[in-house]
Amino acid sequence: MSYEVMNAMIEPLDRLEVLSRLEVEQLLNNSSGGLHHLFRSCALAVLNCDGELDDGRLLLERYSDFDIRVHQVARGIRLELLNAPARAFVDGKMIRGIHEHLFSVLRDIVFVHDEITNNANIDLSASAGITNAVFYILRNAGVFRSMRASGLVVCWGGHAISRNEYDYSKLVGYELGLRGLDVCTGCGPGAMKGPMKGATIGHAKQRIDNGLYLGVTEPGIIAAESPNPIVNNLTIFPDIEKRLEAFVRTGHGVVVFAGGVGTAEEILYLLGVLLHPENRGIPFPLIFTGPESARAYFARIDDFIVQTLGEEARQCYQVIIDDPVAVARAMHSGVEQVREYRRQMGDAWYFNWSLTIDPVFQHPFAPTHENIRGLALHRQQPPALLAANLRRVFSALVAGNVKDEGIRAVEQFGDFEIHGEREIMAPVDALLSAFVAQGRMKVTAENYRPCYKISDF
CATH class of the missing domain: 3.30.1850.10 (MoCo carrier protein-like)
Structure with missing residues (x-):
């Protein structure tokens, strides 16, 4: 053709x-x-x-x-x-x-x-060096000059979502825009485009003509999630880990819409960071939301988080279903708490220096078959470290689903083998099975063939 x-x-x-x-x-x-x-x-x-x-x-x-x-x-x-x-x-x-x-x-x-x-x-083997690299890339892209005092809300969610879920994400973006908040997403279609599109209307009604619609991506994912032209500042990071750090360093809060393995990866990354002992007490609003049709989806996400990371992780977020106004009000209030905290701590508004990000979340993970088989997926480790290893599982599945090198690796060496403790593997398997059944793995859901095998011990 x-x-x-x-x-x-x-x-x-x-x-x-x-x-x-x-x-x-x-x-x-x-x-x-x-x-x-x-x-x-x-x-x-x-x-x-x-x-x-x-x-x-x-x-x-x-x-x-x-x-x-x-x-x-x-x-x-x-x-x-x-x-x-x-x-x-x-x-x-x-x-x-x-x-x-x-x-x-x-x-x-x-x-x-x-x-x-x-x-x-710049020492990319050191945690501080990686954070500095993220800062320099954002500064060179002019992100800090574009950030406004109102606050930047990061929106995560899938590119393969239903029309109903897409329209809901636009409504949330609209309510955020009416409250003067700017939007940052992974810059692609679906739940990454909807909030930006809604925010442009909210900003227009408030006569805000300098709104920031920040798109953050990396070379491995950009082909699968092509940037939508609403993005007025596109910034490309060298790998997924620096991209994820950029989200949490620049954002003043996160809204999560329904998605697939990429969204699960993002959730696990942020929860792992927030569960770090040194980050307790640092305000960082995190809201899961969707239309009524997504209620069961988020119930499953909530169950997965509690079954794998424990009840403490549940305290890091709130779930608001089918209420865009409540989402925007809660996020606006959360951003004000962030503002007051940073004022008291003397931290920068445009970059969250206070947040501690463990090196295990910063160093790039190569999703090879050997590395995936070697992941420590058991409970004999702190929840934050387990979140890091689970994040790598979902990162590998993103590669196997949509990234050129990941697709070729699966074709050459077979499916990725995910092996771990039964109490961890059962929730992982249930979540992935739900993603497949709901068509959340790829746009071409009817032709999707899983690129993984799960086993336990």
């Missing part, structure tokens, strides 16, 4: 620093040490906005002739697009939001390569 494509030559809408010859060479270099493959795949994902695919490999195969080249010109740089998805253009002109996102991809890939990965002053 053929898909409509276009060629184009574009320049930055605003000022972008001129690239050095070395940086241009890296972006054109397709070898293992070059950046061209990474730049090309992320750029293609941006151009495929509102696409129906959530499979990184299929996207690259569908547009196998796509290419992007960087040209140095007298006034800076220019991007040449070859065989780009036509959906990114209107009457032959690129949609402005997509145009901005392309140069955000360029900015972050170059910055991370030059100023983070290859910077001798």
Whole structure:
């Protein structure tokens, strides 16, 4: 099947620093040490906005002739697009939001390569070094300049959700926007797009013309969750762990909508952080919400959390069903508590320095078959550490479902083998089975085949 494509030559809408010859060479270099493959795949994902695919490999195969080249010109740089998805253009002109996102991809890939990965002053083996890297990436992207005093609410949820759940997420975003709150999501479709879309209407009614719609992503997931053009600040992190840390460092609270394994990964990450002894007493509002049809979904999530992490974890969140106004009021009140706490502690409003994040949540986890088999999934460890290992399980399943390298690994070596204590594996199996039955694993739910096997001891 053929898909409509276009060629184009574009320049930055605003000022972008001129690239050095070395940086241009890296972006054109397709070898293992070059950046061209990474730049090309992320750029293609941006151009495929509102696409129906959530499979990184299929996207690259569908547009196998796509290419992007960087040209140095007298006034800076220019991007040449070859065989780009036509959906990114209107009457032959690129949609402005997509145009901005392309140069955000360029900015972050170059910055991370030059100023983070290859910077001798940043120790990525140390917890403080990783946090500093997250801070520098956000600062370079201009996130802190865009943040307003009203507060930033992170919204998590699945890309493969029902229309009813999507409309509900818009209503919540609308109520948040009416209260002046800004929205940050994983920047993709579904529950990541809905709150932003709703917030734009709420902001417009309040005559707020500088609202922040922050999209936070990483190269492994961007093809499956192409950024929606409502995002007015797209920031790309080098891996999922730094992406997750960026959410909790910049956000003043989190709203979770219904989702699949990616949403479960995010929940486990945040609960693991909040369960750390040094974070007790630090206000961080966390709300699970959805329409009435999602009540059973969140009851299962709640049961899973208590069965695996214990009753203490339940105290970290509240569940509000089918009431967008109550969600927004509770979040607005929670953000005010965060504001007062940070004022008393002298902590920054734009970056949560006080929050302790254990290194086990920061170091990248490679979802290989060997690493997954070796995960410690038992109760003979603190709940926070168990949450970290469970988070890695769901991270591996995200890779096996939608990431190019994860899909290929499953095809080559077979399903991921998840092995652990029966009291832990039974709730995991029940939750995953529910996700499959409810079509929450992939957009193409009817064709979904699980990429995992579960066993216990």
